[in-house]
Each structure stands twice: as C-alpha cells, then as structure tokens.
Amino acid sequence: TLLQPFDRLYYSGLRAYFQKDWLATEEYLLGALQSRARVRGAKVACHAQCQAEEDQGAGEGVPSHLQELGVFERVLKRAECQTYCLRQQVGPPSRHRTTQSVEDEFRRREPYNYLQLAYFQQQKLNAAASAAHTYFVANPRHLQMKEDITKYRKMAEVGEESFRDLEAQPHWEAYDAALSHYDADQYQEAIPLLEASLNESFRALEDCRVLCEGPYEEEESEEEQHKELYEAIADHYVQVLKCKQRCVLDIATKPGRRRYAIDDFLPSHFDMLHFAYASVSDWQRAIECAHTFLLFYPKNQTVTEKLRQYQSAAAEGLELTAREKVQLYIKRSLMEKTLIYYAVENLEVAFDDPDPWTPEDLIPEGVRERARVNKKKASDEDEPERGPPPYDGPTVTQNAQQLNGSQRVVVDGLLTDDECNSIIRLARVAGGSGDGYRGRRSPHTPYENFQGLTLLKAVKMVGEGLANIDDARHYLEASERSLKMTEWYFPTMDTPLHYSFTHLVCRTAIEGQQEGRIDLSHPVHADNCILDPESRECWKEPPAYTHRDYSAILYLNDNFEGGDLFFTDMDAATVTAQVRPQCGRLVAFSAGGENAHGVRAVTRGQRCAIALWFTLSPEYSEQERTEAEEYLKQMELSSAKTSQVEENSRRERGHSPEPPGTGERGDHQARTHKKKASKNRRDEL
Numbered sequence: 227t228l229l230q231p232f233d234r235l236y237y238s239g240l241r242a243y244f245q246k247d248w249l250a251t252e253e254y255l256l257g258a259l260q261s262r263a264r265v266r267g268a269k270v271a272c273h274a275q276c277q278a279e280e281d282q283g284a285g286e287g288v289p290s291h292l293q294e295l296g297v298f299e300r301v302l303k304r305a306e307c308q309t310y311c312l313r314q315q316v317g318p319p320s321r322h323r324t325t326q327s328v329e330d331e332f333r334r335r336e337p338y339n340y341l342q343l344a345y346f347q348q349q350k351l352n353a354a355a356s357a358a359h360t361y362f363v364a365n366p367r368h369l370q371m372k373e374d375i376t377k378y379r380k381m382a383e384v385g386e387e388s389f390r391d392l393e394a395q396p397h398w399e400a401y402d403a404a405l406s407h408y409d410a411d412q413y414q415e416a417i418p419l420l421e422a423s424l425n426e427s428f429r430a431l432e433d434c435r436v437l438c439e440g441p442y443e444e445e446e447s448e449e450e451q452h453k454e455l456y457e458a459i460a461d462h463y464v465q466v467l468k469c470k471q472r473c474v475l476d477i478a479t480k481p482g483r484r485r486y487a488i489d490d491f492l493p494s495h496f497d498m499l500h501f502a503y504a505s506v507s508d509w510q511r512a513i514e515c516a517h518t519f520l521l522f523y524p525k526n527q528t529v530t531e532k533l534r535q536y537q538s539a540a541a542e543g544l545e546l547t548a549r550e551k552v553q554l555y556i557k558r559s560l561m562e563k564t565l566i567y568y569a570v571e572n573l574e575v576a577f578d579d580p581d582p583w584t585p586e587d588l589i590p591e592g593v594r595e596r597a598r599v600n601k602k603k604a605s606d607e608d609e610p611e612r613g614p615p616p617y618d619g620p621t622v623t624q625n626a627q628q629l630n631g632s633q634r635v636v637v638d639g640l641l642t643d644d645e646c647n648s649i650i651r652l653a654r655v656a657g658g659s660g661d662g663y664r665g666r667r668s669p670h671t672p673y674e675n676f677q678g679l680t681l682l683k684a685v686k687m688v689g690e691g692l693a694n695i696d697d698a699r700h701y702l703e704a705s706e707r708s709l710k711m712t713e714w715y716f717p718t719m720d721t722p723l724h725y726s727f728t729h730l731v732c733r734t735a736i737e738g739q740q741e742g743r744i745d746l747s748h749p750v751h752a753d754n755c756i757l758d759p760e761s762r763e764c765w766k767e768p769p770a771y772t773h774r775d776y777s778a779i780l781y782l783n784d785n786f787e788g789g790d791l792f793f794t795d796m797d798a799a800t801v802t803a804q805v806r807p808q809c810g811r812l813v814a815f816s817a818g819g820e821n822a823h824g825v826r827a828v829t830r831g832q833r834c835a836i837a838l839w840f841t842l843s844p845e846y847s848e849q850e851r852t853e854a855e856e857y858l859k860q861m862e863l864s865s866a867k868t869s870q871v872e873e874n875s876r877r878e879r880g881h882s883p884e885p886p887g888t889g890e891r892g893d894h895q896a897r898t899h900k901k902k903a904s905k906n907r908r909d910e911l
C-alpha cells in the first residue's frame with residue numbers, strides 16, 4: 227500500500243483531537259511522524275544509492291561527489307560571467323525579461339504594422355512603404371496591408387527600392403538567389419550563393435541556439451516548485467537542448483510561412499553543392515560535398531555512386547574528406563539527441579526530432595517501439611469495425627487515407643438534385659431575413675455575404691407562411707442522414723452522437739469586389755479548439771466549442787466559383803486535402819486540431835451547405851431541434867387533416883385521388899436509402 231502523506235495524517239489527527247477521539251488522535255499522529263520519517267529516510271537512501279551507482283561508473287580518481295562540485299563550480303562561474311556581462315551591456319537582466327506573447331508579436335513583426343501608420347501620418351512615405359513591406363513578408367495573408375502596399379506603389383514619390391524587407395535574413399536572400407540559378411542550371415552562379423546560404427544558415431543556427439539558454443518556461447503547475455535539485459536541473463537542461471535542436475527548423479522556416487520548414491535544410495545544401503561542383507568539373511569540391519552529405523545519410527546509394535564517379539574523374543591521389551565544421555556539427559547534434567532520448571525514455575519528456583537523418587540505433591528501442599505503436603494505432607483508427615451502413619444509396623468516396631489525414635471522410639449521394647434545390651430554395655427565402663453568424667452579414671470576409679438559417683427558424687418561417695413545408699422537411703431529413711452516416715463511419719463505442727448545432731449556410735460572392743482576392747471564405751480553424759499555428763497546437767478551451775466532437779458539412783450545389791473546402795496541418799498552411807462541394811456530398815471529420823480546415827474564397831455565385839456539429843455529451847444536445855421537430859410534426863398533422871378533408875370533398879365531387887408514389891415526394895422515395903431514412907424517422911416519432 228502507498229505511504230499516506232504525513233500532512234494529511236497530521237490534520238486528521240488534529241481533527242480527531244478536537245473531537246476528543248483520543249485513540250484516533252494517537253493513531254493519526256504516530257502515523258504522521260512515521261510517514262514523515264520514512265520520506266526523509268528514502269531521500270537519504272536514494273541519494274546514497276544513486277551516488278554509489280555514479281561512483282561505480284566513474285572509475286578511479288576523484289570521487290564523483292567531488293567531481294560534481296567541479297561541474298557546479300563551472301556552472302556558477304558561467305552564471306556570474308553571463309549576468310555580469312549582460313549587466314554591463316544592458317543593465318540588470320531582469321529588466322529585459324518579457325512574456326512569450328510579446329516575444330511572439332515581435333516574431334510576427336507586429337511593430338512594423340504600427341510603424342507603417344506612424345510613418346504615413348508624418349508623410350514619411352518611403353519609410354512607411356518599407357515598414358508595410360516588411361510586415362507583409364511575414365504576414366502574407368494580411369489583406370489590409372496588401373491594399374496599403376498597392377496604394378504605396380501608385381504613389382509617385384515612393385521608389386521601388388522602398389519595398390524591401392527590413393528584417394531580411396541573409397541566408398534566405400542567398401538561398402533564394404541560389405535556387406533560382408540552380409533551377410536554371412546556372413551552376414557557376416549558384417555555387418557561391420549556396421555556399422553563402424550555408425554559411426549564413428550556420429551562423430543563424432548558432433544565434434538561435436544561444437537564445438535557447440533563456441529563462442525556464444514554467445508549466446504553471448505547483449509541481450514545478452517542488453522539483454528537487456537534480457530533477458529541476460535536468461528538466462531545464464533538457465528543455466534547453468530541445469530548443470537548440472528545434473533551431474534547425476527555425477532557420478529552415480521562411481518568414482510568413484510560419485512553422486512550415488523546408489525539409490532537411492542543411493543536408494540538402496550539400497546535395498545541391500556536390501552536383502553543382504561536379505557540373506563545373508570542380509572534382510575536389512564535388513568529392514568534399516558528397517562526403518559531407520554522406521555524413522548525414524551514410525547509406526545513400528545515389529550519392530555514394532556519384533562520389534565514385536567524381537573520384538574516378540578526379541586526379542589520382544586526392545585525399546579528400548567531409549567538411550570538418552559539419553563533422554563537428556553532427557557530432558554535437560547526436561550527443562544532444564542522445565541525452566534528450568535518455569530523458570524521453572526515463573524522465574517523461576516528449577521530443578519531436580526535427581532531423582530526418584538521425585540514425586535509427588541512436589533512438590532507444592522503447593521509444594522506437596512506442597512510435598511504431600502510435601503509428602499503428604493511428605492507422606487502425608482509420609479503419610474501425612463498423613456495422614452495415616444506415617442507407618444503401620450513399621457511398622464512401624474518399625477515406626481518411628485518401629484524404630491524407632485521420633478521422634475524415636467524404637460520402638457522396640446523400641441527397642437528390644431535387645432535395646438540394648428544395649433546401650437551397652429554403653435558404654433563399656430566408657435570405658432576406660437570414661440570421662447571420664453572431665448577427666453579422668460578413669463575419670469571415672468582406673467580399674462575401676453570409677447567410678445562416680437554423681432548423682427552428684426555418685420551421686417557424688413555414689408556420690408564418692413564408693416557406694414551404696416540404697423544403698423544411700428536406701432540411702430536417704438531410705441533417706438526420708448526415709448524423710446517421712457520421713455515426714456509422716466513426717463508431718464511438720456505442721455512444722450515440724447528438725446534434726449540437728445545425729446551420730444552413732450560404733456564402734455569396736459580392737459582385738465587382740472579387741479582383742485579386744487572396745483571402746479565404748472561411749479562415750483555417752479547428753471546430754472544437756483554438757488553433758495556434760505558431761506552436762502547432764490546438765487549445766481545447768473557451769471560446770472554442772469544446773463539446774463538439776464531430777463535424778459534418780453536407781453540400782447542396784456546385785454552380786459557383788472557388789469555395790473548395792481544404793484541410794491543413796496544424797500549421798494552418800500545409801494543405802493536406804481539398805474537397806470540391808457538390809449536391810449530396812457529405813464531408814465528416816473529427817472536430818479537433820487534427821482536422822484544421824478552411825474554405826477558399828467564393829469568387830462568383832452562391833455556395834450553400836448544411837453545417838452540422840455533433841457531440842457525444844447529451845447535455846450539449848441542441849434543444850432547438852426538438853422544438854423544431856415538434857412544431858413541424860404539428861404542422862404536418864394539421865395539413866394532413868386538411869388534405870383529408872380536401873380529399874373527401876374531392877371524392878364526393880367525383881375526383882379520384884392521386885395514386886401514392888407519384889409526384890415529387892413519391893419520386894424521392896423511389897431511392898431505397900430515402901425509404902430507410904423516413905422509416906427511421908417514423909420510428910422516432
């Protein structure tokens with residue numbers, strides 16, 4: 227059994243004392259004393275045990291506890307040096323400590339946004355243009371800034387040279403120039419630029435690494451304060467190491483591309499370089515660069531073969547090896563990774579290795595195994611066991627794998643054209659009075675109108691004689707089919723899905739305002755968490771609708787331009803799949819960060835769809851829906867009565883009633899899945 231915490235025992239003892247329960251008092255207090263003694267004893271014993279283990283490993287010479295003093299002497303002196311130096315240069319270091327959010331704003335170049343306006347107000351137009359350009363480079367989706375830049379370009383007094391990036395990083399300038407030559411087979415020109423890019427990249431990398439030695443990112447938990455010496459140091463140190471490793475991604479990420487790093491940035495330089503040098507018959511350098519590339523990928527066949535070719539082309543007797551700088555770089559990186567992986571294996575640390583070239587055998591077997599299991603789990607999740615589909619007609623046309631993600635699916639054939647048209651008619655009728663999105667006509671983009679209609683609103687309009695009852699019925703049925711299909715495709719361990727929100731939504735391009743649009747109809751987001759592309763995280767916290775578990779969108783038409791739905795990685799930038807809307811096409815997906823998505827600008831016409839969110843928690847089920855269903859049922863009953871009366875009177879007058887199964891409604895029921903749908907509905911009623 228676990229040792230009881232001594233403070234809890236102590237307070238229990240005091241409570242017993244005040245209740246005059248003397249026996250209990252005695253037991254609790256003795257227990258408290260023993261418990262405390264045991265914890266203290268364990269600490270001493272563990273110290274001794276770990277010390278002994280360390281001594282064993284240390285071998286002869288200075289005992290390890292004395293070595294430790296030496297290590298910490300270095301640490302203290304280093305701390306003194308750093309703080310003294312910094313104090314000399316910028317004053318007390320604590321004065322310059324900031325929060326992460328300010329740091330992020332600078333990273334996003336927000337100050338230039340304000341600077342622009344300040345310059346403009348003072349008629350310093352060239353400076354304003356530079357500030358605007360600098361901001362736009364890092365925020366290419368910022369529409370306002372784009373417009374401002376267009377205005378500056380039209381101003382006679384603003385020269386072309388003003389449109390420059392004030393924060394330009396040398397390695398990107400060299401890299402971009404290098405690539406344009408390289409792609410044009412201009413190797414002579416590409417070589418010095420690639421070398422410059424490499425040098426500057428290493429320089430930027432070292433700068434980034436130094437800044438990793440910043441303050442400890444606390445995890446706002448009380449636990450942090452209770453960490454003991456070795457634990458706390460290990461924690462902070464591993465955090466610094468991980469940050470240093472991440473710098474590889476940092477330098478490989480262009481401004482404005484957020485966390486979208488160029489793959490294998492440093493090694494790829496050498497891949498291009500050996501080829502470029504060989505192209506200009508500089509065999510010596512070609513060999514050196516091929517060797518260097520092979521340091522990262524020793525088993526790469528193509529480059530090994532190339533190396534052989536270069537060697538036979540080169541003069542005999544050349545003793546050439548890889549670049550020493552890179553040898554050291556790799557050595558250091560692998561030593562760091564070894565430590566980090568030790569922490570991953572033993573200290574509950576998580577690590578996303580930024581390098582694809584890390585040798586397999588450096589990663590502990592347990593960690594590799596865990597990665598394998600997770601991968602397998604992810605792929606198993608895509609194909610769970612599911613029962614027979616709820617309807618025969620609709621078919622799965624794209625599964626998660628085809629959509630390059632997890633927990634996403636496209637189903638076609640959920641509605642007939644007539645049904646789509648009927649529901650769109652409903653949306654149009656409502657259009658004039660349509661309830662927008664939190665009451666705004668254009669909540670996502672100024673270039674489109676956005677109309678939304680809830681089920682209850684639709685049914686009420688029928689009641690007021692403003693809309694057709696069949697159209698409302700189709701809306702209801704369409705949403706029911708969407709739920710049933712989603713529930714079938716994503717089995718959730720016998721937990722049923724509940725409607726959480728249902729919205730018939732049309733997005734209409736505003737004519738005459740579509741030229742050069744670069745914004746989206748709906749910005750990239752996740753449905754149940756707040757996406758932070760910078761950190762590639764999705765926070766499940768308000769104001770996100772955290773109870774939404776699955777999302778489904780049932781499309782109603784395709785006669786518009788733009789408006790494709792697309793999925794991205796958590797960076798909100800890397801598009802993994804794109805779906806073209808069409809009548810009866812359902813896209814369903816889990817509502818978290820794994821399914822970040824957006825809608826491309828609708829540049830012409832009107833795009834209508836039923837958006838639905840489902841929840842596993844009954845307490846969040848949509849109350850409005852029951853009300854809408856009740857209301858609709860009542861209206862149908864009363865209209866059935868009227869038609870019965872009409873029929874009787876017709877009969878009396880000698881008309882034969884229409885046979886069942888004809889007319890618009892009968893037509894729909896010819897399709898089996900619709901039959902099942904209406905049967906289900908009747909069962910529910």
Ligand SMILES: O=C(O)CCC(=O)C(=O)O
Pocket residue numbers: 748753779790791823824825835837
């Ligand atoms: O209409 C679409 O395709 C997606 C809409 C959407 O993502 C949303 O409303 O959350």
Ligand SMILES: [Fe+2]
Pocket residue numbers: 751752753777823
């Ligand atoms: Fe969404």
